[in-house]
Amino acid sequence: MKPVYILNDNMITSLGFTTAENILAIKKGTIGIRTVNDPLLYPNPVPVSIVNDDLLNERLGEALADHHKTSPSDAFTRLEKFFIISIHDVLKNSPVEKGDPRTLLVISTTKGNIDLLEDRFKSKFSHKRLYLWELGRVIQQFFGFVNMPVIVSNACISGVLAIIISARFLQSGAFDHAVVAGGDIATEFVISGFQSFQALSPDPCKPFDLNRTGLSLGEGCGSIVLSIHPDTSRTPLVRVSGASVSNDANHISGPSRTGEELSWAINQAMEQARVSPREISYISAHGTATLFNDEMESKALENCELSNVPVNSFKGYWGHTLGAAGIIESVATISTLRSNYLYRSAGFDTLGVPSPLRVITTNRPGEVNACLKTASGFGGCNAAIIYQKD
Amino acid sequence: MGATLPLFIRKINMDRIITAYSHITENKVIVNDRLIFYQENIVNFADFVKIVYKQEMINYPRFYKMDAISKLGFLAVELVLKEKTIAGYRPEAVGVIMSNSSSSLDTDIAHNETIKDRSSYFPSPSVFVYTLPNIIIGEVCIKNKIKGENAFLISEAFNGKLLCDYADELFDNKRVEACLCGWVEVMGNNCNALVALVETADRSADSSGSGFKPMLFNAENMNFIMKRN
Structure with missing residues (x-):
């Protein structure tokens, strides 16, 4: 079977907007989960890992400028901003051509632009934007990918499954490269749902610990470039x-x-x-x-x-x-x-x-x-x- | 190698067939080319699926707990498996690949209603759990003890090629021996479900006596079934 290589990657969380920023924060032991008191997210204070809005818009501005896009930043939903920044970063240092018909875009998300169900967004974006394929199309068109994106929505395995599906399509010979990106934002929709399950921990989550009391929610986005052609300038492969x-x-x-x-x-x-x-x-x-x-x-x-x-x-x-x-x-x-x-x-x-x-x-x-x-x-x-x- | 590979794949594909299918639209149910239910002037999705469920004498109390889209997907799969059993396969050898356009938006709207008003704020776990499209796959797997590969894919319209390309990859690499492939879409009272059971020719011999002539599993045939009915 053909090997599939990882060429480049990016991640956005409350700890940073690139892989290097996130890894540095982890090395320092920084925890991104904080108690947030925001009635737009939940009626009561709740621990959650949130990406800073000002920094998000700043990074988006850089990505828009690099792409010579004149669209205002509020033309994009919060989740679309995540995807644009992440995919922009991962393509910057990668040999993969977006316009190449041998390049596949795969998107992973569980809830997409679900915040658009909230009244405050109803006049800003069309109802269509709630559909995951429309989210995919916005991202595809922003970057100029020629193929329609494959969109995976399979609960909490969505991200791993998106990588698996991409690798399988590359191995079958259908494509040479794949850009796999996954994202979800913290919303009242999701927080209230997990809270109703009594699945949320009152403190930052403690995986595998004796005193664990449930999960913490967070938001983020990540992108990986996969290819059947190794990038020998970056070792180890x-x-x-x-x-x-x-x-x-x-x-x-x-x-x-x-x-x-x-x-x-x-x-x-x-x-x-x-x-x-x-x-x-x-x-x-x-x-x-x-x-x-x-x-x-x-x-x-x-x-x-x-x-x-x-x-x-x-x-x-x-x-x-x-x-x-x-x-x-x-x-x-x-x-x-x-x-x-x-x-x-x-x-x-x-x-x-x-x-x-x-x-x-x-x-x-x-x-x-x-x-x-x-x-x-x-x-x-x-x-x-x-x-x-x- | 580049010249031989496509031929090799095509040869295998010839052996992959649709051994049973169901197609459910607003007021009509077709199973293996037979019209098994039709009623004019059905306006309510909830009534429609209940009538079909009863007509087919399915007995599965969990059905009533499911959201609209899981009911539809469940029903479509039951109708297929009544025609052609998968009991001869190991649980891990059967895959389920489903797709639709609106993900779980129909139920998302229902969950959103429970949190809109701070004075009556009652999000419910029994609604929230269905705000993921792959719960349909979960329900189908529980009912039929299926433990193999799953994937839920979203596309604007039915995409027979995407389903077939992915299912073919699973068969080619022996990840599955049989696979349920389809489309399950509900928005309000509009619904459309197509589920096909795909098997390899050598394993499909114990076919039911319904007289259905199995079709080759490919994008053309999947799109044809979707459009014809």
């Missing part, structure tokens, strides 16, 4: 070497009791990558910090004989960013791989899951050659992907 998706067939809003379906996806991904559990040197888990998700993941990793591998969840830094999560956490995973440097799992202190896990408690150097990224979500879906140095 990193590629997608295996991937799989499964369904629990158990419950629409709760994970599998045994974790066996996530295990199956992980085993399939490892088999495809031709790596054994012993060759996996790092795991970037989904780690939402809900009671049942983290329990399920620990069981799944034990089933796969991966309990002894260093593992973290990046959600302790910027919360659960939904359709962005799989992309930005993959970007942080790829950074771990490139730099041979493992990051602490923020919020973690004492192990509180039924199966053993080796959660990373301090930032430290560590040889990383093959790593596993997982995701699980509502609807019972699971995804696993292996990133590997060439």
Whole structure:
């Protein structure tokens, strides 16, 4: 099977607008989740990781100027601004031509421009903008991609699944390059929904910890350029070497009791990558910090004989960013791989899951050659992907 | 290698067939080319799906808890699997790829209604959980013990080519042995669902006695079924 390489990446969270800014913040131990008292987001104060609006508009201005666009910044929704800044950054230093018919654009989002349901936006944007394909079209046209974007909306695995679908389309020979971008914003729509589930933690989330009390929401966007042509000027080369998706067939809003379906996806991904559990040197888990998700993941990793591998969840830094999560956490995973440097799992202190896990408690150097990224979500879906140095 | 690869893929594609399908529109249900339900002047989606559910004698109490789009997707899949069972496959060998235009917008609007007014602020988990389109896939997987590949894709209009290209990739690389592929769209009282069961020729021999002649699985045939009915 053709190798698919990672050429370039970007991520936007409350911690920064580029991969480098985010990684620097993580190294310093900065937590982006803060208690926000904003009645436009929720009637009561709620911990959430929010991207600063002034900085967002400043970065958008730079992207618009670079593209010689005269459109005013308020021509775009908040989420469209995220996508424009992220994709602009990732294309800046990449050999990929947007206008090339061999380039595919794949967009991942769970809720798209859902804020446009709020009365305050009704006069500003047309109803059509609520449709995810219209969001895709705005982004496609802004950059001049020739192919209609593929849009993936598959709950919390959307981001990982978008990368998997892109890699598969590249491997099948249909395209040479893919720009995969995923984003979601924090809205009252989503916060009120998770709050109704009593799934939100009153404090910044603590994945895998004994005292975890639920998840924290966040907003963000990430982009990755994939290609069948390696960029030999940037070493080490990193590629997608295996991937799989499964369904629990158990419950629409709760994970599998045994974790066996996530295990199956992980085993399939490892088999495809031709790596054994012993060759996996790092795991970037989904780690939402809900009671049942983290329990399920620990069981799944034990089933796969991966309990002894260093593992973290990046959600302790910027919360659960939904359709962005799989992309930005993959970007942080790829950074771990490139730099041979493992990051602490923020919020973690004492192990509180039924199966053993080796959660990373301090930032430290560590040889990383093959790593596993997982995701699980509502609807019972699971995804696993292996990133590997060439 | 460049010259042989497309031929190789085409050869495999010849063996992939639609062994059963259902197509549900506002007041009409077609299964394997047969009109099984038609009623003029149906204006209400909720009534329509309930009548079809009862006519087909499906007994699954969870159905009543589902939102409109999951009811539609569930029903479309049940009608297909009544024609052609997937019981012979391992749970992990069956995939589900669904698509639509409006994601879960119909239910998103319902959730939004519960938070619009601060004096009656009652977001409900039983509504919110359905504000994701892939919940349809989740419901179908729970009912039929399907544990394989899933994906929910969004496009403005039905895109048979996208579905086939992706499903073909899954078959080519032996990620699935059978796959439910389709489109499930609801907005208010407008609905449109097309679900096809795709199998390989060697595994589809135990066909039902309904007289349906399986069709090749390709974009042309998927688009043809969607347009004809």
